[in-house]
Amino acid sequence: MPDINAEIAQIFENMASLLEMKGDSVFKIRAYQRAARTISGLAFSIEEAVRDGMDLREIPGIGKAISDKIHELIQTGRVGAYEELLAEFPDGVLTLMTIPGVGPKTAMRIAQELGVTTIEGLEKAIEEGRLARLPRMGEKVIENIHRHIHSLRTKGQRLPIGPVLSLAETIIAALREKCPHIGELCPGGSLRRWEETIGDIDLMGTSPHPEEVTHCLVSLPMVQEVLGHGPTKASVVVYPGIQVDLRVVDADSFGALIAHFTGSQQHVIQLRDYANSLGLSLNEYGITNLETGAVEKFADEASFYSRLGLQHIPPELRLGTWEIELAREGQLPRLVEEADLRGDLHLHSLWSDGRDSIETMVEAVVARGYEYMALTDHSSGRGIANGLSNERLLEQIRLLRALQSQYPITILCGSEVDIRADGTLDYPDELLAELDVVVASVHSAMGQDSQTMTERIIRAMRHPAVTIIGHPSTRLLGRREPVQFDLEALLEAARETGTAMEINASPERLDLKDVHAYRAREMGVPLAIDSDSHHHNNVAQMRFGVAVARRAWCEAGHILNTRSREQFLAFIRTPKPDRIKVFDAQAEVRASRRARVTPVPGSSA
């Protein structure tokens, strides 16, 4: 989610909380919450959309009043109505609500009746016994609040998807081993939507003996704490402090269950609104006919959506924006899939900082069924990564040309070349001209200001040898912040020079990230999904990169390495300014802005 969207969403979420404290209309409160959550799910920057002249009322849940407030925020940096509302309450009352289990009502009572508006103050009030004097504040409630204050301090934030997915897969394997009766068992929630960070693991399963499965979960050795344990549902905390929620139903309800627990809250609410308009009511067990009371069950998700007259909506798109509208019209894009990829353009070997020989890496790529690959060891400037000197690069090129005859795949000579601080490249031009594929990446001087960094990367794009900009933001999820740059300027330059932008599939990077890739797609910039493998096992990382592209509403046509070998060779053999024409001509799907501007029926386009 773009930062400005997060800011806007937070303001509306806060307004909803404050209105709830005031006892305002629940429907007004819901409207603000709905707007906040829809904005959180948008893949594009609201600020940019406003600059482009978009009418925000095209966004479901945003009408005149909320649209006006967004314009006010963008123009003045403030929202008057929010500030007036804030002024009616003690400072800091909203911070109490960051404690799980403390909602608007509780926060208000604590602030009003105890004069406490900080978490530290609340902790003190608990220890001094003042909280216990409030009505409906029993021992258990207070104990819960106290525990959650403690866990706020010790528990981590959301974790990057890579390790969480591995953990989920480990848990699934362990459950399957212990419980032979399990039928379906898979992740739901943000994990199934491939969000880049995950708050907790939702698992959905089927079994003729559900209680057996929930029992297996709570008795796994990795479980640190059991939060709840019933016959069809269990919640536990596993190492390293991540919550796992498991729901198990009969096989014939699985479609409704997984549909219910995959979409964002906003998606699910919209789905139910829509179902109501058809005279139907949805829950996690099936679809109820409101007139007759008859319940239909669905063993799989496709038949569930189909019963509602909808295309099957890919999990990555279930964020409550336009996906239901488009599914109704049969207009959902056919998102890129792993099977569409024909090549991997960013791989390392033992020659630089990879862990496997060139042969092992080639074989791993061959096993993926690809038609071409580029070996891209580091350039000389990466001393720490054992970067290749000019001589070693020439030697590697000779070796690769010789190896070619032994493999059924086109092996392209490449390099991941450092973009130096001034935007020049790390090899002389005549050496770069020998290469088929150049991935140019920033690995140093990451603290440059936005203008310097933007000019630096654009200078690299203007080099005739540069094919792809590697991991453009250089971020490491949860460990290193992205560099500063002007995304619009970079994407314009990429389009103008015919340079591809990488979606680096390493789960540590996911770079470009989804919203940046979304904008790149809109602007017609070629995107390359690369594994950036340093080990033969890493070639399987592609699934993370494909997920980023899917979250960016990309179809195969938007992705450079879905091109056939012949098409890709035609692309790289065309001199750069004209490459973009080749890319466009090869695209089965022209870059479109449909995902953003598709109007709801009846409104003007």
Place this chain on the structure above:
DNA sequence: GCCGTTTTCGGCCCGACTGTTTTCAGTCG
């Protein structure tokens, strides 16, 4: 505050769980 293939007024998603209650409010997803 938003919204409309009955509607510009009169509706507005659904269920589980918890703890504190003698019938339900608050919170969560």
